[in-house]
Amino acid sequence: MKNVAHQLAPAKSKFHKIDHIAIAVRDLEEGIDFFVNVLGFELKRKRTITGQRSGMLSAEIEHNGIKFVLCQGTDPQSQVSRLIDNFGPGVAHIALAVDSAEAASQQMALQGLQFDTSVIHGAGLRQVFSTRDKNSGLSFEFIERNGEEGFLEENVNELFAQLEKSGAY
Known part of the structure:
Protein backbone atom coordinates (compact mmCIF):
# COMPACT_ATOMS: atom_id res chain seq x y z
CA MET A 1 0.00 0.00 0.00
CA LYS A 2 1.38 3.40 -0.95
CA ASN A 3 1.94 6.10 1.59
CA VAL A 4 -1.12 8.37 1.65
CA ALA A 5 1.09 11.47 1.62
CA HIS A 6 2.35 10.50 -1.83
CA GLN A 7 -1.24 10.36 -3.11
CA LEU A 8 -1.82 14.02 -2.33
CA ALA A 9 -1.51 16.46 -5.20
CA PRO A 10 2.03 17.85 -5.13
CA ALA A 11 2.17 21.33 -3.65
CA LYS A 12 3.75 24.07 -5.71
CA SER A 13 7.22 24.30 -4.25
CA LYS A 14 8.85 27.67 -3.81
CA PHE A 15 12.42 26.67 -4.60
CA HIS A 16 14.31 29.60 -6.08
CA LYS A 17 17.56 27.96 -7.11
CA ILE A 18 20.19 25.52 -6.02
CA ASP A 19 22.04 27.43 -3.30
CA HIS A 20 24.94 24.97 -3.24
CA ILE A 21 25.85 21.32 -3.54
CA ALA A 22 27.85 19.80 -0.69
CA ILE A 23 30.36 17.15 -1.78
CA ALA A 24 31.91 14.71 0.69
CA VAL A 25 35.56 14.14 -0.23
CA ARG A 26 38.29 11.93 1.16
CA ASP A 27 40.99 14.59 0.67
CA LEU A 28 40.06 18.28 0.75
CA GLU A 29 43.28 19.58 -0.84
CA GLU A 30 42.95 17.13 -3.73
CA GLY A 31 39.32 18.25 -4.16
CA ILE A 32 40.30 21.92 -4.18
CA ASP A 33 43.03 21.22 -6.74
CA PHE A 34 40.52 19.48 -9.05
CA PHE A 35 37.85 22.19 -8.82
CA VAL A 36 40.29 25.12 -9.09
CA ASN A 37 43.00 23.89 -11.45
CA VAL A 38 41.01 21.52 -13.65
CA LEU A 39 37.47 22.96 -13.67
CA GLY A 40 38.41 26.63 -13.20
CA PHE A 41 36.40 27.38 -10.05
CA LYS A 46 38.34 27.36 3.72
CA ARG A 47 37.15 26.47 7.21
CA THR A 48 37.95 24.10 10.01
CA ILE A 49 34.93 23.34 12.16
CA THR A 50 35.29 21.43 15.38
CA GLY A 51 32.24 20.23 17.23
CA GLN A 52 31.87 18.30 20.44
CA ARG A 53 32.10 14.93 18.67
CA SER A 54 32.45 15.77 14.99
CA GLY A 55 34.73 17.96 12.94
CA MET A 56 34.98 19.01 9.33
CA LEU A 57 37.37 20.72 6.95
CA SER A 58 35.52 22.55 4.20
CA ALA A 59 36.14 24.68 1.15
CA GLU A 60 33.61 26.90 -0.60
CA ILE A 61 34.19 26.86 -4.34
CA GLU A 62 32.35 29.08 -6.85
CA HIS A 63 32.16 29.93 -10.54
CA ASN A 64 29.49 32.12 -12.18
CA GLY A 65 27.09 31.63 -9.27
CA ILE A 66 27.59 27.84 -9.17
CA LYS A 67 28.58 26.90 -5.63
CA PHE A 68 30.04 23.71 -4.21
CA VAL A 69 31.07 23.09 -0.64
CA LEU A 70 33.73 20.39 -0.35
CA CYS A 71 33.70 18.59 3.01
CA GLN A 72 36.26 16.29 4.62
CA GLY A 73 35.88 14.68 8.03
CA THR A 74 38.56 15.41 10.60
CA GLY A 88 31.14 6.69 -0.56
CA PRO A 89 32.44 10.13 -1.56
CA GLY A 90 30.14 12.34 -3.60
CA VAL A 91 27.02 14.42 -3.07
CA ALA A 92 26.35 14.91 0.64
CA HIS A 93 23.31 17.10 -0.01
CA ILE A 94 21.75 19.53 -2.46
CA ALA A 95 20.72 22.84 -0.88
CA LEU A 96 17.61 24.49 -2.31
CA ALA A 97 17.02 28.20 -1.62
CA VAL A 98 13.59 28.88 -0.11
CA ASP A 99 11.77 31.86 1.41
CA VAL A 119 15.08 23.87 11.54
CA ILE A 120 18.50 25.20 12.57
CA HIS A 121 18.41 28.94 13.32
CA GLY A 122 21.40 31.22 12.90
CA ALA A 123 21.96 34.92 12.38
CA GLY A 124 20.64 35.52 8.85
CA LEU A 125 20.46 31.80 8.04
CA ARG A 126 17.93 29.01 8.63
CA GLN A 127 18.42 25.44 7.44
CA VAL A 128 16.71 22.06 7.64
CA PHE A 129 18.05 18.74 6.31
CA SER A 130 16.01 15.87 4.89
CA THR A 131 16.52 12.19 5.45
CA ARG A 132 18.49 10.55 2.65
CA ASP A 133 16.16 9.14 -0.03
CA LYS A 134 16.63 5.36 -0.24
CA ASN A 135 16.14 5.27 -4.00
CA SER A 136 18.38 8.13 -5.16
CA GLY A 137 20.65 8.38 -2.12
CA LEU A 138 20.04 12.15 -2.03
CA SER A 139 19.56 14.38 0.96
CA PHE A 140 18.23 17.90 0.62
CA GLU A 141 18.84 21.05 2.61
CA PHE A 142 16.21 23.77 2.48
CA ILE A 143 18.05 27.00 3.16
CA GLU A 144 16.63 30.43 3.95
CA ARG A 145 19.09 33.30 3.77
CA ASN A 146 18.41 36.69 5.33
CA GLY A 147 21.71 38.50 4.90
CA GLU A 148 24.16 35.65 5.50
CA GLU A 149 25.90 34.61 2.28
CA GLY A 150 28.24 32.02 3.73
CA PHE A 151 27.81 29.41 6.44
CA LEU A 152 27.81 29.77 10.19
CA GLU A 153 30.00 27.58 12.37
CA GLU A 154 27.30 27.45 15.05
CA ASN A 155 24.78 26.17 12.46
CA VAL A 156 27.17 23.41 11.35
CA ASN A 157 27.81 22.44 14.98
CA GLU A 158 24.04 22.27 15.60
CA LEU A 159 23.64 20.19 12.43
CA PHE A 160 26.28 17.72 13.62
CA ALA A 161 24.74 17.56 17.10
CA GLN A 162 21.29 16.76 15.66
CA LEU A 163 22.66 14.19 13.20
CA GLU A 164 24.71 12.51 15.92
CA LYS A 165 21.68 12.35 18.20
CA SER A 166 19.54 10.74 15.50
CA GLY A 167 22.32 8.51 14.14
CA ALA A 168 21.80 9.94 10.64
CA TYR A 169 24.45 10.75 8.06
Missing part, protein backbone atom coordinates in the same frame (compact mmCIF):
# COMPACT_ATOMS: atom_id res chain seq x y z
CA GLU A 42 37.56 29.96 -7.53
CA LEU A 43 38.31 29.03 -3.93
CA LYS A 44 36.25 31.47 -1.82
CA ARG A 45 36.88 30.24 1.70
CA ASP A 75 38.52 11.95 12.19
CA PRO A 76 36.99 8.51 11.52
CA GLN A 77 33.94 9.24 13.73
CA SER A 78 33.08 12.61 12.22
CA GLN A 79 29.78 12.96 10.33
CA VAL A 80 31.48 13.41 6.95
CA SER A 81 33.80 10.42 7.47
CA ARG A 82 30.85 8.24 8.46
CA LEU A 83 28.89 9.46 5.43
CA ILE A 84 31.75 8.41 3.15
CA ASP A 85 32.07 5.06 4.94
CA ASN A 86 28.37 4.36 4.38
CA PHE A 87 27.74 5.91 0.95
CA SER A 100 11.11 29.98 4.65
CA ALA A 101 12.92 26.85 5.86
CA GLU A 102 10.10 26.25 8.35
CA ALA A 103 7.36 26.44 5.69
CA ALA A 104 9.37 24.32 3.24
CA SER A 105 9.89 21.58 5.84
CA GLN A 106 6.20 21.59 6.76
CA GLN A 107 5.15 21.47 3.10
CA MET A 108 7.61 18.70 2.23
CA ALA A 109 6.60 16.69 5.32
CA LEU A 110 3.01 16.75 4.06
CA GLN A 111 4.35 15.26 0.81
CA GLY A 112 6.00 12.44 2.75
CA LEU A 113 9.57 13.74 3.06
CA GLN A 114 11.22 12.93 6.37
CA PHE A 115 13.83 15.07 8.11
CA ASP A 116 17.00 14.30 10.06
CA THR A 117 17.01 17.74 11.72
CA SER A 118 14.65 20.36 12.95
Whole structure:
Protein backbone atom coordinates (compact mmCIF):
# COMPACT_ATOMS: atom_id res chain seq x y z
CA MET A 1 0.00 0.00 0.00
CA LYS A 2 1.38 3.40 -0.95
CA ASN A 3 1.94 6.10 1.59
CA VAL A 4 -1.12 8.37 1.65
CA ALA A 5 1.09 11.47 1.62
CA HIS A 6 2.35 10.50 -1.83
CA GLN A 7 -1.24 10.36 -3.11
CA LEU A 8 -1.82 14.02 -2.33
CA ALA A 9 -1.51 16.46 -5.20
CA PRO A 10 2.03 17.85 -5.13
CA ALA A 11 2.17 21.33 -3.65
CA LYS A 12 3.75 24.07 -5.71
CA SER A 13 7.22 24.30 -4.25
CA LYS A 14 8.85 27.67 -3.81
CA PHE A 15 12.42 26.67 -4.60
CA HIS A 16 14.31 29.60 -6.08
CA LYS A 17 17.56 27.96 -7.11
CA ILE A 18 20.19 25.52 -6.02
CA ASP A 19 22.04 27.43 -3.30
CA HIS A 20 24.94 24.97 -3.24
CA ILE A 21 25.85 21.32 -3.54
CA ALA A 22 27.85 19.80 -0.69
CA ILE A 23 30.36 17.15 -1.78
CA ALA A 24 31.91 14.71 0.69
CA VAL A 25 35.56 14.14 -0.23
CA ARG A 26 38.29 11.93 1.16
CA ASP A 27 40.99 14.59 0.67
CA LEU A 28 40.06 18.28 0.75
CA GLU A 29 43.28 19.58 -0.84
CA GLU A 30 42.95 17.13 -3.73
CA GLY A 31 39.32 18.25 -4.16
CA ILE A 32 40.30 21.92 -4.18
CA ASP A 33 43.03 21.22 -6.74
CA PHE A 34 40.52 19.48 -9.05
CA PHE A 35 37.85 22.19 -8.82
CA VAL A 36 40.29 25.12 -9.09
CA ASN A 37 43.00 23.89 -11.45
CA VAL A 38 41.01 21.52 -13.65
CA LEU A 39 37.47 22.96 -13.67
CA GLY A 40 38.41 26.63 -13.20
CA PHE A 41 36.40 27.38 -10.05
CA GLU A 42 37.56 29.96 -7.53
CA LEU A 43 38.31 29.03 -3.93
CA LYS A 44 36.25 31.47 -1.82
CA ARG A 45 36.88 30.24 1.70
CA LYS A 46 38.34 27.36 3.72
CA ARG A 47 37.15 26.47 7.21
CA THR A 48 37.95 24.10 10.01
CA ILE A 49 34.93 23.34 12.16
CA THR A 50 35.29 21.43 15.38
CA GLY A 51 32.24 20.23 17.23
CA GLN A 52 31.87 18.30 20.44
CA ARG A 53 32.10 14.93 18.67
CA SER A 54 32.45 15.77 14.99
CA GLY A 55 34.73 17.96 12.94
CA MET A 56 34.98 19.01 9.33
CA LEU A 57 37.37 20.72 6.95
CA SER A 58 35.52 22.55 4.20
CA ALA A 59 36.14 24.68 1.15
CA GLU A 60 33.61 26.90 -0.60
CA ILE A 61 34.19 26.86 -4.34
CA GLU A 62 32.35 29.08 -6.85
CA HIS A 63 32.16 29.93 -10.54
CA ASN A 64 29.49 32.12 -12.18
CA GLY A 65 27.09 31.63 -9.27
CA ILE A 66 27.59 27.84 -9.17
CA LYS A 67 28.58 26.90 -5.63
CA PHE A 68 30.04 23.71 -4.21
CA VAL A 69 31.07 23.09 -0.64
CA LEU A 70 33.73 20.39 -0.35
CA CYS A 71 33.70 18.59 3.01
CA GLN A 72 36.26 16.29 4.62
CA GLY A 73 35.88 14.68 8.03
CA THR A 74 38.56 15.41 10.60
CA ASP A 75 38.52 11.95 12.19
CA PRO A 76 36.99 8.51 11.52
CA GLN A 77 33.94 9.24 13.73
CA SER A 78 33.08 12.61 12.22
CA GLN A 79 29.78 12.96 10.33
CA VAL A 80 31.48 13.41 6.95
CA SER A 81 33.80 10.42 7.47
CA ARG A 82 30.85 8.24 8.46
CA LEU A 83 28.89 9.46 5.43
CA ILE A 84 31.75 8.41 3.15
CA ASP A 85 32.07 5.06 4.94
CA ASN A 86 28.37 4.36 4.38
CA PHE A 87 27.74 5.91 0.95
CA GLY A 88 31.14 6.69 -0.56
CA PRO A 89 32.44 10.13 -1.56
CA GLY A 90 30.14 12.34 -3.60
CA VAL A 91 27.02 14.42 -3.07
CA ALA A 92 26.35 14.91 0.64
CA HIS A 93 23.31 17.10 -0.01
CA ILE A 94 21.75 19.53 -2.46
CA ALA A 95 20.72 22.84 -0.88
CA LEU A 96 17.61 24.49 -2.31
CA ALA A 97 17.02 28.20 -1.62
CA VAL A 98 13.59 28.88 -0.11
CA ASP A 99 11.77 31.86 1.41
CA SER A 100 11.11 29.98 4.65
CA ALA A 101 12.92 26.85 5.86
CA GLU A 102 10.10 26.25 8.35
CA ALA A 103 7.36 26.44 5.69
CA ALA A 104 9.37 24.32 3.24
CA SER A 105 9.89 21.58 5.84
CA GLN A 106 6.20 21.59 6.76
CA GLN A 107 5.15 21.47 3.10
CA MET A 108 7.61 18.70 2.23
CA ALA A 109 6.60 16.69 5.32
CA LEU A 110 3.01 16.75 4.06
CA GLN A 111 4.35 15.26 0.81
CA GLY A 112 6.00 12.44 2.75
CA LEU A 113 9.57 13.74 3.06
CA GLN A 114 11.22 12.93 6.37
CA PHE A 115 13.83 15.07 8.11
CA ASP A 116 17.00 14.30 10.06
CA THR A 117 17.01 17.74 11.72
CA SER A 118 14.65 20.36 12.95
CA VAL A 119 15.08 23.87 11.54
CA ILE A 120 18.50 25.20 12.57
CA HIS A 121 18.41 28.94 13.32
CA GLY A 122 21.40 31.22 12.90
CA ALA A 123 21.96 34.92 12.38
CA GLY A 124 20.64 35.52 8.85
CA LEU A 125 20.46 31.80 8.04
CA ARG A 126 17.93 29.01 8.63
CA GLN A 127 18.42 25.44 7.44
CA VAL A 128 16.71 22.06 7.64
CA PHE A 129 18.05 18.74 6.31
CA SER A 130 16.01 15.87 4.89
CA THR A 131 16.52 12.19 5.45
CA ARG A 132 18.49 10.55 2.65
CA ASP A 133 16.16 9.14 -0.03
CA LYS A 134 16.63 5.36 -0.24
CA ASN A 135 16.14 5.27 -4.00
CA SER A 136 18.38 8.13 -5.16
CA GLY A 137 20.65 8.38 -2.12
CA LEU A 138 20.04 12.15 -2.03
CA SER A 139 19.56 14.38 0.96
CA PHE A 140 18.23 17.90 0.62
CA GLU A 141 18.84 21.05 2.61
CA PHE A 142 16.21 23.77 2.48
CA ILE A 143 18.05 27.00 3.16
CA GLU A 144 16.63 30.43 3.95
CA ARG A 145 19.09 33.30 3.77
CA ASN A 146 18.41 36.69 5.33
CA GLY A 147 21.71 38.50 4.90
CA GLU A 148 24.16 35.65 5.50
CA GLU A 149 25.90 34.61 2.28
CA GLY A 150 28.24 32.02 3.73
CA PHE A 151 27.81 29.41 6.44
CA LEU A 152 27.81 29.77 10.19
CA GLU A 153 30.00 27.58 12.37
CA GLU A 154 27.30 27.45 15.05
CA ASN A 155 24.78 26.17 12.46
CA VAL A 156 27.17 23.41 11.35
CA ASN A 157 27.81 22.44 14.98
CA GLU A 158 24.04 22.27 15.60
CA LEU A 159 23.64 20.19 12.43
CA PHE A 160 26.28 17.72 13.62
CA ALA A 161 24.74 17.56 17.10
CA GLN A 162 21.29 16.76 15.66
CA LEU A 163 22.66 14.19 13.20
CA GLU A 164 24.71 12.51 15.92
CA LYS A 165 21.68 12.35 18.20
CA SER A 166 19.54 10.74 15.50
CA GLY A 167 22.32 8.51 14.14
CA ALA A 168 21.80 9.94 10.64
CA TYR A 169 24.45 10.75 8.06
